[in-house]
Amino acid sequence: MSQIKAYGIIASMFTIAAVDIGGTQLRAAIYTQGRAQPLAVKKVATKANLPNTFDRLVGLIEDVLPQDRKVDAVGVSAPGPIDPHTGIIMATPNIKEWRDFPLAAKLTERFGFPCYLDNDANLACLAEWKFGAARGHHNVLYLTISTGVGGGVIVNDNLLHGHQGLAAELGHTIVQADGPICGCGQRGHLESYSSGTGIERHVAEQLAAGRKSILDKNRKNSAQEISAAAKRGDALSIEAYRLAGTYLGIGVANFLHAFNPSIVIFGGGVSQSGALLFDSFEVSLKERVIHLKYLEGLVIANAELKDDSGLLGARALAEMKLQK
Amino acid sequence: MSQIKAYGIIASMFTIAAVDIGGTQLRAAIYTQGRAQPLAVKKVATKANLPNTFDRLVGLIEDVLPQDRKVDAVGVSAPGPIDPHTGIIMATPNIKEWRDFPLAAKLTERFGFPCYLDNDANLACLAEWKFGAARGHHNVLYLTISTGVGGGVIVNDNLLHGHQGLAAELGHTIVQADGPICGCGQRGHLESYSSGTGIERHVAEQLAAGRKSILDKNRKNSAQEISAAAKRGDALSIEAYRLAGTYLGIGVANFLHAFNPSIVIFGGGVSQSGALLFDSFEVSLKERVIHLKYLEGLVIANAELKDDSGLLGARALAEMKLQK
DSSP, rough: OOOHHHHHHHTOOEEEEEEEOSSSSEEEEEEEOOOOOOOOOEEEOOOTTTSSSHHHHHHHHHHHHHHOOOEEEEEEEEESOTTTTTTEEEEOOHHHHOBOOHHHHHHHHHOOSOOOEEEEEHHHHHHHHHHSSSTOSEEEEEEEEEEEEEEEEEEEEEEESSSSSSSHHHHHHBSSHHHBBBBTTTTTHHHHHHHHHHHHHHHHHHHHHHHOSSOOSSSSSOHHHHHHHHTTTTTTHHHHHHHHHHHHHHHHHHHHHHHHOOOEEEEEGGGTTTTTHHHHHHHHHHHOOGGGGGTTTTTEEESSGGGGGHHHHHHHHHHHHOOO | OOOHHHHHHHOOOOEEEEEOOOOSEEEEEEEEOOOOSSOOOEEEEOOOTTSSSHHHHHHHHHHHHHHOOOOOEEEEEEEEEEEETTTEEEOOOOOOOHHHHHHHHHHHHHHOOOEEEHHHHHHHHHHHHHHSSSTSSSSEEEEEEEEEEEEEEEEEEEEOSSSOOOOOGGGGGBBBTTTOOOTTOOSSSSHHHHHHHHHHHHHHHHHHHHOSSSSTTTSOOHHHHHHHHHHHOOOOHHHHHHHHHHHHHHHHHHHHHHOOSEEEEESGGGGGGGGHHHHHHHHHHHHHSSSSGTTOEEEEOOOGGGHHHHHHHHHHHHHHHHHH
């Protein structure tokens, strides 16, 4: 018996290459199962406006490979709509040359090991569930709030993918059918209110309409600048974050009614805004849930993993695929 | 080998009591696994305004029990928020005396066999997946559109329950944050636009505001009466259904983005309205999905099981529990 168990442990000591494709950086790391720290890690600039991103990615993976080049699988986190079943990147917001790009197949062709691909919000959710704030939870809602709003959902210890792998596109939930235009071109999405872009849009509209503010009305103000102005007491800036938080509460109420998670995790730069965003979020969420039971014991937490979540999510994906 | 297989079949030939608790009727039936038709079925009036509903239910089950009283389990479909983990009815819209009512425990105490409970929309979804329009699909969205709007979701061949069993409350999705009041008291829910109640509300508001119509402005007009008037060309009635369909498209777009199902099934009386509701639904859904891939191969179908869906869902629930 003990020998069988020992074999089991040996057989599952995978070596994983993890890749995180970001708009500004490409990262790669090598992990051995059971060890938190990577054996090797490297990052380079994405240079998304230059051609040959795939060649830069291959060079980066070459640089972190172990000397014996033995890797059991590679997991890849990438932005934008992705088909996780086929490993095809349908489109990315930054790397324009990758449209319907079969990244998993091309990496497998180049290196010979199996490659698994999923989108960055799903994998950040998976990473938080396996290594971060959601450890021990079985039903998880993860929202990343930065330039856009992305979502990932764990249902009964599995990432929610749906039929084609297109589930959990939660930033594009319609919360005000006649609301403002979203980055995607549609109207009234959660993202059009509660993202950094949404906060910037509200301020720009109000400044154009003649609202008083300490912000410069002659140029675009970033979400960070608006946050700084809010902390100096600027009423318009405070209002912009309050509105973002109010709609975030509306969106999360919808997601509690849909998924009934035991934890909600917030990642992304704008989620670091503290009371500026979350005071109105809490008021709105309490007001909008249809039964307080949805909030009983509900954990609301910040993401724990920060910059490493893409790599750790890619790692977790590859480990889970190998164990199946 | 063949003997083992035969044992397997014998062991799984369960006898199931199925119960459907409706606002107007209580139904009970006895099913043997592998046979579509019930061995016995009976229905009585719920008389929800009278006390002792539990006793009427017990009497009804007694009436359908086989002579040897041997039943492996009872499955129960009931409206309203339910805790499927504990078998407690939190509240029902009609049977006021059942608040935090431990129905599963009380039935088990009375009859001695295990009892499993879930809400009517979840079980209608389960029934369509196991016996009806969604056979062979792995990711299913079911919406019932009648007085209210209810939802059920199958994710990878399992009913979506979430942490406390409160998931898939899809009628209460906020689609217009500042929209009209819903039956639940909150604002801007899908149900406040696309249910029979929502259609009636729109007509009542417009009549009160002096809109011309062939409908009687001095009394409440039912969704059926509005449908009949629409078919006679009444512009206000046509508009009311068109608005309901438009918001139904908005809600379903949200659910495609959240769950990415391969089939959407509509049940409930208002879903029988044909082009009156679904012409504007289709336009709205196509306009509101963020990528046409969500609609590729998507099946949109009417529920097949009609009045039996509650009993068949309760039956499927009990069979699944016994097989686990």
